[in-house]
Amino acid sequence: xxxxxxxxxxxxxxxxxxxxxxxxxxxxxxxxxxxxxxxxxxxxxxxxxxxxxxxxxxxxxxxxxxxxxxxxxxxxxxxxxxxxxxxxxxxxxxxxxxxxxxxxxxxxxxxxxxxxxxxxxxxxxxxxxxxxxxxxxxx
Numbered sequence: 001x002x003x004x005x006x007x008x009x010x011x012x013x014x015x016x017x018x019x020x021x022x023x024x025x026x027x028x029x030x031x032x033x034x035x036x037x038x039x040x041x042x043x044x045x046x047x048x049x050x051x052x053x054x055x056x057x058x059x060x061x062x063x064x065x066x067x068x069x070x071x072x073x074x075x076x077x078x079x080x081x082x083x084x085x086x087x088x089x090x091x092x093x094x095x096x097x098x099x100x101x102x103x104x105x106x107x108x109x110x111x112x113x114x115x116x117x118x119x120x121x122x123x124x125x126x127x128x129x130x131x132x133x134x135x136x137x138x139x
Contacts (some may be wrong), residue, residue, distance in 0.1 A: 004067065008065075009064075012061060012096075013068075015100075020056040022050050022051075022054055026046070026050025026110055029044060029047030031043070037086065050107075051113075053107070054107030055103070057107075058101070062097070065093055068093065
């Protein structure tokens with residue numbers, strides 16, 4: 001096989017493996033998980049780290065898919081390529097582009113959940129507790 005085809009395959013395999021790692025890292029950072037529930041800041045950082053890995057996986061898939069799409073387009077418009085051996089964009093390319101877009105979008109959403117160090121809002125206070133009623137304070 002050509003070196004560019006082997007490189008696109010390697011990038012797609014790397015994107016799949018990074019996506020799996022990102023799922024496991026992001027799941028440990030979810031609020032519903034019991035893992036690391038004593039430190040919420042570390043838990044949120046794990047979710048953000050999973051989002052970063054999702055973005056890297058999406059970029060790897062986008063590069064691989066676009067690289068192969070460029071190869072198909074150049075071969076299609078090459079006048080020396082026989083007509084019966086010309087490839088066209090197939091559904092796999094469109095699925096690859098959509099998967100890369102969704103992985104990067106999901107990773108950016110996870111990155112937006114980054115905990116802030118300080119908030120500009122005043123700390124919340126609960127309502128004052130009423131004294132227990134004696135039964136004689138009605139009107």
